[in-house]
Amino acid sequence: MSAPTQVLFDEPGPKARRNNIILSIVSAIVLAGLIAFVIWKFADAGQLDSAKWYPFTFSQIQLVLLKGMGATLKVAVVASVLALVVGVVFALLRLSSKRAISVPGTIVLEFFRGVPVLLLIFAMFLIFGNTIGAFWSVVIGLTLYNGMVLAEIIRAGILAVPKGQREAAMAIGLRPGQVMSLVLMPQALRAMMPTIIAQIVVLLKDSALGFIVTYQDLLYQVNLIGREYNNLLPTFLVGAVLFIIINMIVAGIARWLEKRLQRKATAPVGAEGLSAKTAA
Amino acid sequence: MDFLQLLEMFFSGIWGTIKLFTVALIGALVLGTILAGMRVSPTPVLRFAASTYINVVRNTPLTLVMFFCAFGLPFLDIRFGSTSSFNSFIYATLALTAYTACFVAETLKSGISTIPVGQAEAARAVGLTFGQTLSQVILPQAFRTVIPPLGSVIIALLKNTSIASAFNNRELISAMRNAIEVRGDLVIPLLFGTALAYLILALILGRVFDYLERKLVILR
Numbered sequence: 001m002s003a004p005t006q007v008l009f010d011e012p013g014p015k016a017r018r019n020n021i022i023l024s025i026v027s028a029i030v031l032a033g034l035i036a037f038v039i040w041k042f043a044d045a046g047q048l049d050s051a052k053w054y055p056f057t058f059s060q061i062q063l064v065l066l067k068g069m070g071a072t073l074k075v076a077v078v079a080s081v082l083a084l085v086v087g088v089v090f091a092l093l094r095l096s097s098k099r100a101i102s103v104p105g106t107i108v109l110e111f112f113r114g115v116p117v118l119l120l121i122f123a124m125f126l127i128f129g130n131t132i133g134a135f136w137s138v139v140i141g142l143t144l145y146n147g148m149v150l151a152e153i154i155r156a157g158i159l160a161v162p163k164g165q166r167e168a169a170m171a172i173g174l175r176p177g178q179v180m181s182l183v184l185m186p187q188a189l190r191a192m193m194p195t196i197i198a199q200i201v202v203l204l205k206d207s208a209l210g211f212i213v214t215y216q217d218l219l220y221q222v223n224l225i226g227r228e229y230n231n232l233l234p235t236f237l238v239g240a241v242l243f244i245i246i247n248m249i250v251a252g253i254a255r256w257l258e259k260r261l262q263r264k265a266t267a268p269v270g271a272e273g274l275s276a277k278t279a280a
Numbered sequence: 281m282d283f284l285q286l287l288e289m290f291f292s293g294i295w296g297t298i299k300l301f302t303v304a305l306i307g308a309l310v311l312g313t314i315l316a317g318m319r320v321s322p323t324p325v326l327r328f329a330a331s332t333y334i335n336v337v338r339n340t341p342l343t344l345v346m347f348f349c350a351f352g353l354p355f356l357d358i359r360f361g362s363t364s365s366f367n368s369f370i371y372a373t374l375a376l377t378a379y380t381a382c383f384v385a386e387t388l389k390s391g392i393s394t395i396p397v398g399q400a401e402a403a404r405a406v407g408l409t410f411g412q413t414l415s416q417v418i419l420p421q422a423f424r425t426v427i428p429p430l431g432s433v434i435i436a437l438l439k440n441t442s443i444a445s446a447f448n449n450r451e452l453i454s455a456m457r458n459a460i461e462v463r464g465d466l467v468i469p470l471l472f473g474t475a476l477a478y479l480i481l482a483l484i485l486g487r488v489f490d491y492l493e494r495k496l497v498i499l500r
Contacts, residue, residue, distance in 0.1 A: 008322075126460065
């Protein structure tokens with residue numbers, strides 16, 4: 001249990017314990033009632049009949065759903081890689097000591113960061129849609145937005161690297177490019193990894209927007225199957241569960257990385273461990 | 281269609297965006313505060329329910345949430361008004377509220393954990409109940425400390441209203457698409473105009489939050 005929950009209320013005495021139990025039961029009943037209401041509504045609309053779930057036993061339907069999932073993941077992966085590249089480039093542009101480079105970089109960054117992703121996807125689709133297709137419209141739209149957000153994250157990471165690192169690197173005669181690529185960037189990327197992955201979860205979620213420009217992703221297939229078999233809600237639930245599981249896995253990776261990094265940062269480094277490290 | 285008509289179209293779009301945004305903002309702040317309160321409450325069932333809700337909805341794309349509200353709820357025969365445009369509006373605000381409330385709750389929770397332990401201890405020592413401690417001592421301070429991150433959550437909400445355009449709502453993006461349909465020769469200026477409108481709205485919000493931050497934030 002985290003600190004605030006312990007501080008906000010006392011260790012329960014007999015009366016508080018009794019109240020707690022009563023409150024627990026009441027809230028459990030209310031929640032159960034809510035869930036029952038939803039299930040009743042579902043049943044009322046005939047969405048729980050086995051016939052509505054039957055199509056999911058067809059291998060063809062399963063295949064279509066998996067294909068949709070694959071299409072969504074493909075967008076997310078390609079856009080993530082491109083967004084990281086764009087992020088590094090714009091972080092460097094913004095950090096440039098020449099104002100002629102950093103000012104336009106900042107303007108472009110603020111522009112793309114300030115507009116909705118959907119607008120960027122639409123813009124790509126409406127201007128270049130005929131030549132590049134829905135897939136690249138979504139990828140480029142997602143890349144532009146998330147790349148700019150990643151650029152800000154990476155820039156914050158580079159600025160957070162202790163000053164001594166840069167000075168030491170320059171003192172041993174590295175060129176500015178080498179200082180950045182060998183000393184600052186690796187440390188910034190490592191320190192910012194949890195935030196970067198959290199942003200990639202955002203990108204993954206936004207990849208569901210492809211549905212709106214008729215990219216044939218998971219949601220598109222869900223819509224199609226749901227309308228064909230008249231079982232929109234079951235199909236939707238299956239699609240949503242697929243999506244949530246994937247997102248939770250990636251978010252879990254971010255949390256795990258964060259914990260690992262914290263452990264590394266706080267681990268006591270003895271003289272022995274240090275010498276062993278340098279020897280290796 | 282001449283320039284004035286296009287402008288009128290855009291302003292009605294901006295008005296639609298602002299309406300969606302305002303209603304969803306109020307809903308998200310209320311629901312988010314309740315969820316944050318549930319997460320730190322002494323009742324395990326409430327804590328569990330709130331954290332489950334937050335974890336599930338936070339990991340669901342907003343498009344999916346809105347898809348469920350806009351296509352699923354009418355299927356379940358849940359309707360709110362007689363006209364379909366009003367229904368679409370309610371579905372969209374419901375989705376935006378349900379989705380944004382999670383982020384508001386998370387932000388508030390991190391705000392609550394920055395409040396010095398002594399505040400809650402003092403509140404308990406003078407005999408306040410949990411509800412009083414939370415609503416009169418902790419939350420007012422927590423809201424003040426989280427103004428900057430709450431601002432980015434709310435600006436994200438403004439941008440997220442664009443997704444409602446795909447579900448029969450009248451707002452900026454749908455106004456833009458309508459305009460492009462009638463004036464195909466003006467695609468790029470129209471796109472830039474829409475972007476500019478969003479940037480201006482976001483800028484105004486940013487200013488409001490800067491002001492609130494200067495006035496209210498407690499530096500610790």
